[in-house]
Amino acid sequence: MMRIQVNFSTLRQTRWHDYAVRFIFGGLITALAGIIARKFGPGIGGLFLAFPAIFPASATLIEKHEREKKESHGLKGEARGRSAASIDAAGSSMGSIGLFFFALVVSQFLARDRAWIVLGGATALWLGVSVAVWQIRKAL
Amino acid sequence: MSQSLARFIIGGAIVSAFAIIGDVLKPKSFAGLFGAAPSVALATLAMTIVSDGLSYAAIEGRSMMAGAIAFFIYASLVSRIMMRYKFRAILVTLCLIPVWLGVAGGVYYLVWVR
Numbered sequence: 001m002m003r004i005q006v007n008f009s010t011l012r013q014t015r016w017h018d019y020a021v022r023f024i025f026g027g028l029i030t031a032l033a034g035i036i037a038r039k040f041g042p043g044i045g046g047l048f049l050a051f052p053a054i055f056p057a058s059a060t061l062i063e064k065h066e067r068e069k070k071e072s073h074g075l076k077g078e079a080r081g082r083s084a085a086s087i088d089a090a091g092s093s094m095g096s097i098g099l100f101f102f103a104l105v106v107s108q109f110l111a112r113d114r115a116w117i118v119l120g121g122a123t124a125l126w127l128g129v130s131v132a133v134w135q136i137r138k139a140l
Numbered sequence: 141m142s143q144s145l146a147r148f149i150i151g152g153a154i155v156s157a158f159a160i161i162g163d164v165l166k167p168k169s170f171a172g173l174f175g176a177a178p179s180v181a182l183a184t185l186a187m188t189i190v191s192d193g194l195s196y197a198a199i200e201g202r203s204m205m206a207g208a209i210a211f212f213i214y215a216s217l218v219s220r221i222m223m224r225y226k227f228r229a230i231l232v233t234l235c236l237i238p239v240w241l242g243v244a245g246g247v248y249y250l251v252w253v254r
Contacts, residue, residue, distance in 0.1 A: 005166040014163060022159045023152035030151020030183045031144045037188070037200060043252060046200030047244045049181040050207025052214055054155055056233035058162070058175055059218065063229040078226070084168055085229040086222035091172015093215035100208035102178045106185065106201030111194050119185060123178060130173040138169075 002138055010065070018061050022054045029053035050099055055092065059085045094137060098130030143191065151183040176211055203248050210243035 029051050037045020066084035070077030105122040162174030181204060188197040214236055221232050 002167060002170075004170055006164050007166055008164055010163050011160070019156060019160075023156045026155025026159075026179060026183075027148035027152030030155070030180050030187075031148040033180060033184045034144060034147045034187065042188075042192075042196050042199040043203045043248065046203035047207040047210075047248055049178075049184055049200060049204040050211050050244070051180060052175075052211055052233075052237070052240060053180050054159055055175055055215070055218075056230060056237075058159060059222075059229040059233050062168070082222050082226065082229070086219045087168040088172040088175060089215050089219035089222060091169040092175035093212050093219060094169075095173035095176030096208050096211040096215055098173070099176050099178055099181075099211060100205055102181065103201050103204035103208050106181075107198055107205065110185075110189075110198040110201055115189050115194060115197075119182060123182065126178050127173075130176070134170055134173060 013065050013068075014061065018057075021057045025054045025057055050096070050103065052092075055089075059088060062088050091134065094133045095126075095130045097133050098126040098128070101129045102126040143187070147183065147187050150187065151180060154183045155179040176215065203252065206247035206251065207240075207244045209247050210240045213243050214240040 029048065030053075033045055033048040033051070036048055063081035063085040065081075067077035067081035070080045102122045102125060105125055106118060109118045109121075158174050158177035158179040162171045162177075165171040165174070181201075185197050185200065188200060217236055217239060218232055221227065221236075222229065
């Protein structure tokens with residue numbers, strides 16, 4: 001079974017403007033989701049709760065990190081960068097299955113149960129389903 | 141205006157927190173799970189519950205399911221195209237945003253409007 005590792009050194013590779021870009025995109029889409037819901041109703045606004053807000057920024061960052069890592073050893077890093085971004089996107093597609101179950105729990109229980117329990121439970125379910133899908137995919 | 145600003149700050153903070161978790165995890169496919177974290181949803185729902193109530197937020201959660209289906213198709217397409225063709229990530233991820241919009245809107249229309 002593949003081991004999951006935590007590597008804090010990657011944080012040193014990330015420049016401050018990379019963090020700023022993700023903060024701004026995340027903040028903008030959250031604010032935009034509120035504005036859209038106000039203008040077109042919660043049905044349309046709710047769609048944007050699963051908008052890939054920082055996906056382009058994250059994929060670009062991963063591609064850049066992997067390319068630079070390879071190039072620092074005097075090798076061409078284009079293919080490595082693309083491959084890393086592709087693998088990350090595959091992981092996100094598995095995470096989106098968990099995201100569907102998050103939304104399902106919110107839609108079914110939020111109106112009649114305690115909000116913090118529903119949101120906490122839905123987040124735990126997102127993580128559980130996502131990890132389970134990832135493990136099944138790895139086992140195949 | 142002040143509510144949008146609060147949403148911007150809370151949303152930016154939660155999205156950044158999940159992104160940093162994804163940054164430090166290995167392997168890449170596992171870290172990628174956090175690219176689909178419910179970060180925008182948590183920030184938005186928390187604010188919506190306070191301003192508009194639980195039932196309103198539950199309706200947002202319902203149509204979020206359509207958004208999640210669109211996210212799955214979007215991320216799968218990005219992965220396939222990045223693996224098969226020599227395009228830059230920024231180009232692929234941005235050009236496929238209309239696919240997310242189309243699928244999310246289409247599923248919403250077919251399931252809840254029609």
